[in-house]
Amino acid sequence: MAQAGQEKDLLTKIGEVSVQVLGILSLLLVIVWSVHFRGGLAWSIENKGLIFNWHPILMVTAFVFLASEGVLAYRLFPGTHQLKKAIHLTVQLVALIIAAVGITAAFRFHNESKPPIDNLYSLHSWFGVTTYSLFALQWLGGCYTFWYPGAAPPTRSWFLPYHASLGIFIYILALTTASQGILEKLTFLQSGGAIGRRSTETILANCLGLVIFALGGVVLALAPRPKPRGPDPDLPEYRPLE
Numbered sequence: 001m002a003q004a005g006q007e008k009d010l011l012t013k014i015g016e017v018s019v020q021v022l023g024i025l026s027l028l029l030v031i032v033w034s035v036h037f038r039g040g041l042a043w044s045i046e047n048k049g050l051i052f053n054w055h056p057i058l059m060v061t062a063f064v065f066l067a068s069e070g071v072l073a074y075r076l077f078p079g080t081h082q083l084k085k086a087i088h089l090t091v092q093l094v095a096l097i098i099a100a101v102g103i104t105a106a107f108r109f110h111n112e113s114k115p116p117i118d119n120l121y122s123l124h125s126w127f128g129v130t131t132y133s134l135f136a137l138q139w140l141g142g143c144y145t146f147w148y149p150g151a152a153p154p155t156r157s158w159f160l161p162y163h164a165s166l167g168i169f170i171y172i173l174a175l176t177t178a179s180q181g182i183l184e185k186l187t188f189l190q191s192g193g194a195i196g197r198r199s200t201e202t203i204l205a206n207c208l209g210l211v212i213f214a215l216g217g218v219v220l221a222l223a224p225r226p227k228p229r230g231p232d233p234d235l236p237e238y239r240p241l242e
């Protein structure tokens with residue numbers, strides 16, 4: 001019995017370390033792609049491609065790296081339930097702010113190119129707007145219900161499983177959107193002849209997609225599952241299965 005418990009602890013520890021390793025790896029890969037292979041970053045310059053390069057970096061930072069930390073905040077961070085809740089809320093808010101700048105970079109790239117490029121024509125962009133809107137609504141709903149002003153205890157209990165399931169859905173949507181973006185960018189580059197189908201850049205970007213989904217797999221394996229409990233708002237209802 002004790003051994004089974006130890007194995008479970010070890011597996012959990014490996015999962016938690018993997019989340020950090022895969023998260024940092026996804027950041028490194030997207031930075032190397034944008035900075036080394038795509039020519040670097042700029043916010044105000046004639047070469048609008050350099051403004052666009054912020055988009056993948058900021059979106060992966062927000063909706064892959066930070067969103068993963070946010071989903072697992074109750075498990076990864078030490079402290080009281082209230083503190084973990086504050087971290088959960090803050091990490092997701094920072095993700096929303098960074099993602100807003102990231103999406104602005106993509107719009108600026110389209111609007112300021114000569115001639116301008118149409119906005120919101122691709123499936124990726126539709127998924128992107130949907131992901132962002134749902135992420136923002138989820139944050140507002142969670143903040144209102146569980147933080148300030150805070151709903152009545154029975155309402156919290158009723159809402160918690162929906163908040164958790166919808167959160168997981170939005171997280172998967174974000175990973176899917178990121179991988180669509182990678183595929184779309186690679187397809188543009190390959191069909192325009194800018195890079196080869198088997199180039200180092202293609203391999204790196206494909207690896208980025210794989211790492212993002214590997215991260216997602218581990219996060220979902222560790223993700224908190226809400227257990228229906230009593231109406232006491234201070235009970236740590238939203239916590240991982242141990």
Ligand code: HEM
Nearest residue numbers: 056059063106107110119120122125128177178181182185
């Ligand atoms: C979850 C993360 C992401 C979200 C929410 C997102 C969202 C968006 C949105 C809303 C647009 C439309 C901009 C416009 O129409 O002016 C866009 C454009 C674009 N994004 Fe992303 N993006 C994400 C990640 C990525 C990543 C990782 C890449 C990889 C390079 C990428 C590549 C592109 C490209 C190439 C465009 C321009 C073409 C198009 O409009 O589809 N995106 N993105």
